Amino acid sequence: MRRAFLAITGLAASTTALVVLKGSPEATQVAQNLPSGQPVNPAGPGADPSAEPAADPAAAASTPSAAPGAPSSPTPTKTTTARPSGTKTTTKAPSAPRTTTKAPQSTTRRVTGAGFDAKDGSETYGYVQVQIVVSGNRIVDAVALSLPSGGESDIHSGDVRSSYDGSGGEVVRKQNANLNTVSGATATSNAYKQSLRAAIEQAF
């Protein structure tokens, strides 16, 4: 029984330790999570359908602590990402990937956007990160690597996932980040769009 008691104490202690360790932010990782000021919007101006004030909460919430982390914003990573061809120049317009005249490279690559917090005012629901699969100049698949989870968030994240993700999802249909906001999951939708935008930025 003594050993059982020890084991139970160990369980409680290590669970607490793990949570506390993850709770204290590390500088490098925080930088990733935080938005990079105003991200370049490949969907074009006015493309953001979220008219609500809290539409772009993550961007609005560029907290002071963002400053030291700013260098690691998605924009500079552009130069570091290995890319098979010079399709870079053809982007910036939402329809560009489809209308490009350059012969598309038929290689498939996976591009992961920077992660964003799904935020609604002061409430943070979780972390959102999107990965797209690009074949030539087309997005052929999208998957959220991380979505808020726990409680109702599971339901909302499921809704977001089912409408955006996959080869038949809205991302692939629209080929841009100009997605319809999933009702009831505004914050998550917006964070998804931000991460998607970052990924598209990086890919083209």
Place this chain on the structure above:
Amino acid sequence: MTHSHTHAAGRRTGTSSRHGGRSAVPVPPQIPARRGPGGRRLLAALLLVGLLASVLPWWLGTPAGSLKSTAATLSAAGRITGLVAGYLLLVQVLMMSRLSVLERWIGGEHLSRWHRDVGATLLVAVLAHLSLILAGYSELRKQSILAEVGTLLGEYEDMVSAFVAAGIMMLIGFSSIRVIRRALPYEMWHLLHRSSYLVLLLGFGHQFTHGAQLYRPGPVRTGWIAMYVLVVAALLWGRVIAPLAFNLRHQLRVADVVAESPDTVSIYLTGERLDRLAMLGGQHFRWRFLTRGCWWQSHPFSVSAAANGRWLRLTVKVVGTHTADLRDLDQGTRVWAQGPSGTFTAAHRVRERALLIAGGSGITPIRAMLEELPPGAALIYRARTPADVLLSRELDWLAQERDTSLWYVIGSRDDPGPRQLMSPDGLRQLVPDVARRDVYLCGPPGLVEQSVRALRRAGVPRRQIHLATFEL
């Protein structure tokens, strides 16, 4: 009854007389090699690594600094405990799979102790998982815990079965608390414990539909499912395939039933290929006698003679209806055996010499072990009356053959003779080097407890004390 009245209280050593040469040991005895704790430690380390590996996905999948709100922190702790609970449940079932590797490396006694300790931890982990997740989710949704329970049960897939699984597990846990367990009929307790397979089944779904680390296809999910597959395979192997193979190979049958004393019988078994039966003296099997009225019960009994390649014998004291039925077994009755198991053997000694203490019918495993212990052992045989002494002729022969000192100590526990002898001083007087010996104890619980206390006070380290406990 005083000490001078105790039956045959003389010291018998094998060197004095060897006349007749009638030995209960037909083949030259072999002393089994020691089995150290290496295997056990390795497995314990493996299980611990598994525990770390099962929490690792959470660690890697949770960005640092992401636990900002209370809700997120509570849910995260809930997830950790959930992963731990899921893993421990698998460990629990694995330990009870009767896999021969586990039996060999860890041993039934240790296994059941681990099972009890891990079981308590598992129960706490499940309760923590449940309450932390509930607290976290209800905080997130800003509703009461009860309303949250309603939401989870109503809107979440697989959650009803998960709650049922948790309920069963709690019942199992509480029914295993010593006081409660004693008050329960054995069959009920056993049935409850059997339902832990149900827990495995019912708890399965929600881990994959809602587990933040597991719902996404990928190596983590695959690995987790693989663990389940592995454990179920171990269960199948240990509880179905291996026993089937064993019984098909040996085809044990009752050869004879012999009365040893008014309330004790020896059952002799024969079978095929018994020379290839790897069994150590002191080990036990779970026996199932395939006759009407007996086939549905399986009971653990020690084998009361070391492996000799020709027959097996178990010596059983009649205490209940089942054991009473065993007196009337017919020759040729088929016997289904599961085993051998147990670390109450000469192979698990840590010292060169041993002291054996038997009480009543507890002599049976010790009688078998006596054939395999190195010479120089000592045996104290406690019995209430001379009629309770079993197999005494064999013991006398064996003591001679194996250079073993043998004392019969007869009388009630409260008689001055036995009481003096079973005290630290008494034991030291009888066996001066008792602190440097392995002590093997088998007998009624009262005797075992009393002896352990006396032995500890006589300076015998805990690891040198071996108890024959039958796990259930």
